[in-house]
Amino acid sequence: MNFQSNLEYAKQLDKLDQLGGFRSQFHLPTDQFGKPHLYFCGNSLGLQTKNTKSYIEIELEDWAKLGVEGHTEGTFPWLHYHEFLTEGMAQIVGAKNHEVVVMNSLTVNLHLMMASFYQPTKSRFKILIESDAFPSDKYAVESQLRHHHFDPESSLILWSPRAGEELLNYEDLEQIMAEHGEEIALIMIGGVNYYTGQYFDLKRISTLGHHYGCTVGFDCAHGAGNVALNLHDSGADFAIWCTYKYLNSGPGSLSGCFVHERHANKPNLNRFAGWWNHNKETRFNMRQPFDQLYGAEGWQLSNPPILSMAAIRASLDIFKAAGMPALIEKSNKMTDYFEFLLSDFKEDRLKVITPKNQDERGCQLSIQIKNADKTIHEKLTQAGVISDWREPDVIRVAPVPLYNRFEDIYLMVELLKHLPHD
Numbered sequence: 001m002n003f004q005s006n007l008e009y010a011k012q013l014d015k016l017d018q019l020g021g022f023r024s025q026f027h028l029p030t031d032q033f034g035k036p037h038l039y040f041c042g043n044s045l046g047l048q049t050k051n052t053k054s055y056i057e058i059e060l061e062d063w064a065k066l067g068v069e070g071h072t073e074g075t076f077p078w079l080h081y082h083e084f085l086t087e088g089m090a091q092i093v094g095a096k097n098h099e100v101v102v103m104n105s106l107t108v109n110l111h112l113m114m115a116s117f118y119q120p121t122k123s124r125f126k127i128l129i130e131s132d133a134f135p136s137d138k139y140a141v142e143s144q145l146r147h148h149h150f151d152p153e154s155s156l157i158l159w160s161p162r163a164g165e166e167l168l169n170y171e172d173l174e175q176i177m178a179e180h181g182e183e184i185a186l187i188m189i190g191g192v193n194y195y196t197g198q199y200f201d202l203k204r205i206s207t208l209g210h211h212y213g214c215t216v217g218f219d220c221a222h223g224a225g226n227v228a229l230n231l232h233d234s235g236a237d238f239a240i241w242c243t244y245k246y247l248n249s250g251p252g253s254l255s256g257c258f259v260h261e262r263h264a265n266k267p268n269l270n271r272f273a274g275w276w277n278h279n280k281e282t283r284f285n286m287r288q289p290f291d292q293l294y295g296a297e298g299w300q301l302s303n304p305p306i307l308s309m310a311a312i313r314a315s316l317d318i319f320k321a322a323g324m325p326a327l328i329e330k331s332n333k334m335t336d337y338f339e340f341l342l343s344d345f346k347e348d349r350l351k352v353i354t355p356k357n358q359d360e361r362g363c364q365l366s367i368q369i370k371n372a373d374k375t376i377h378e379k380l381t382q383a384g385v386i387s388d389w390r391e392p393d394v395i396r397v398a399p400v401p402l403y404n405r406f407e408d409i410y411l412m413v414e415l416l417k418h419l420p421h422d
């Protein structure tokens with residue numbers, strides 16, 4: 001595309017944008033004078049949709065009016081509440097309905113998935129992750145290794161970038177697998193890397209892992225609601241993601257979980273149990289022997305927090321109205337525009353470390369500023385830009401197609417241009 005670097009042009013792109021109306025369905029954080037910030041942190045905490053309050057109020061009112069009977073008599077009966085989220089969530093991540101469930105929080109689900117899909121033996125016990133995995137994921141896999149009495153020092157294999165590079169190479173992964181494939185029990189990769197924004201080829205990694213007899217899982221916290229994950233077709237054994245980043249369901253909200261249908265009904269697959277993965281028909285007969293539910297629902301343990309689920313339902317309704325394909329199309333255009341403006345601004349100290357190829361990234365750009373420290377980020381914040389600083393020298397910015405404008409991107413780059421860079 002032939003983009004232009006001026007405000008009029010950015011405003012024109014917004015005018016032509018068919019999804020532009022969705023911005024008015026979000027609460028935009030403002031400065032003390034009521035002026036909206038330039039919010040680029042949807043990759044960290046998505047904004048509140050204006051319908052969230054009313055969706056939660058329905059549940060508060062049902063609880064007030066009905067008490068325990070809200071489980072069966074509520075407007076959206078609580079006993080089945082997670083089912084109201086299944087279809088919308090399955091569409092966003094590209095899965096079949098019975099492969100998806102919303103439950104717990106992300107790191108908890110990662111452990112539950114590893115209870116099933118990390119089954120080490122004496123000869124095959126290692127775990128492979130990307131070297132710059134999100135800290136919680138790294139701590140989680142290390143603790144699983146220790147739980148099974150393996151030493152993380154020698155049992156964790158890292159897929160690392162080459163010297164002087166930031167992005168990961170598939171040839172290097174193939175090399176690791178050729179050398180260690182028979183020792184690796186589990187491959188667990190962040191589907192979109194939180195730091196570089198690199199979106200991996202999930203199918204390629206799954207196929208490679210399965211070729212060597214490993215199980216393969218993805219943490220899609222930075223992918224869900226951002227890129228077309230196509231989890232079913234990827235062939236991955238499992239995936240997990242949170243709903244408070246691109247899925248806008250509020251701080252600490254619940255996590256989504258995908259289990260490929262080939263595992264939907266395996267009574268011998270190790271997993272934990274509670275009353276919520278027991279047969280729905282007989283759950284309240286109590287005193288029954290455990291009877292495993294089919295599909296991803298069969299990993300639930302507890303009855304879930306309805307108020308958070310109501311916020312997820314509010315958000316999913318907006319995703320459904322916009323549609324993932326249209327969101328991704330706009331997202332690609334926005335991020336391309338962002339990259340164009342940054343490259344038009346010839347500052348040698350700036351380098352976008354996120355891949356250029358649209359198939360290898362979502363909306364996030366990670367901008368490396370050589371020799372910078374956090375003060376540059378603080379100056380941007382003072383100027384009304386909400387972005388995110390990652391040590392040692394990276395600003396992460398995520399223009400989100402549901403509520404960001406091309407104008408936001410233009411203004412952000414203008415501010416960056418006029419900041420003193422030392």
Ligand SMILES: *Cc1c(COP(=O)(O)O)cnc(C)c1O
Nearest residue numbers: 105106107134136190219221242
């Ligand atoms: C955001 C994020 C988490 C956070 O985990 P919680 O259990 O929700 O606190 C974990 N992993 C990745 C890759 C993330 O992006």
